[in-house]
Amino acid sequence: DGGITQSPKYLFRKEGQNVTLSCEQNLNHDAMYWYRQDPGQGLRLIYYSQIVNDFQKGDIAEGYSVSREKKESFPLTVTSAQKNPTAFYLCASSIWTGFNSPLHFGNGTRLTVT
Amino acid sequence: GENVEQHPSTLSVQEGDSAVIKCTYSDSASNYFPWYKQELGKRPQLIIDIRSNVGEKKDQRIAVTLNKTAKHFSLHITETQPEDSAVYFCAASLLLSNFGNEKLTFGTGTRLTIIP
Numbered sequence: 269d270g271g272i273t274q275s276p277k278y279l280f281r282k283e284g285q286n287v288t289l290s291c292e293q294n295l296n297h298d299a300m301y302w303y304r305q306d307p308g309q310g311l312r313l314i315y316y317s318q319i320v321n322d323f324q325k326g327d328i329a330e331g332y333s334v335s336r337e338k339k340e341s342f343p344l345t346v347t348s349a350q351k352n353p354t355a356f357y358l359c360a361s362s363i364w365t366g367f368n369s370p371l372h373f374g375n376g377t378r379l380t381v382t
Numbered sequence: 383g384e385n386v387e388q389h390p391s392t393l394s395v396q397e398g399d400s401a402v403i404k405c406t407y408s409d410s411a412s413n414y415f416p417w418y419k420q421e422l423g424k425r426p427q428l429i430i431d432i433r434s435n436v437g438e439k440k441d442q443r444i445a446v447t448l449n450k451t452a453k454h455f456s457l458h459i460t461e462t463q464p465e466d467s468a469v470y471f472c473a474a475s476l477l478l479s480n481f482g483n484e485k486l487t488f489g490t491g492t493r494l495t496i497i498p
Contacts, residue, residue: 272425299483299484301483301484308391308490308491309490310386310388310471310473310487310488310489310490310491311426311471311488312488313484313486316483316484318484324484326484358425358426362483364480365480365481365482365483365484366477366478366479366480366481366482366483367477367478367479367482369483370416370428370431371416371418371426371428371483371486373418373425373426373427374425375424375425376425
């Protein structure tokens, strides 16, 4: 189904390496988000973007970076500075950030760093 | 900031019975309370939401109730079916005309298992 595509589904990296997770949407949504999901914890916001060429830190931005050069794309880079990078990462989008705009999620990328 | 607590963390119910999941929030200004369902290996999907100007909302077998005074809201699933098995997340936010989703605070999730 269309919507948000995250790739790859599984990603393995060695400690100390940066890694970039892809997120593409064809919903023409202005807002995009990155969440991290850990066992027994709720979804935590890493970064979000309300418009092209603009993005803001979420609650747990340290060790991550993003870019929003195109409306459709919002890649997330997990840097070597992120102390516990192994997690399930979810990308989401919404028409905008306000009323009547629910989140649409991708299928996620499970990152394992050893 | 907002804090959302969700209970129980796991719940097993017999097929056909009802299931109730409860969440409490800390910020009395929060006005938007969505529920997301995440089936195994799939993406979270919004199943129902409620705004603070109503006390209850129903959609077929699913209902959400909100008690603003007590700052808690609950998800009710009646006549449960095997396909209801999933992890359910509640969330709370102060949603205004031009911002809010980035303020969503999620609960820790409830793994619901429907026993055939």
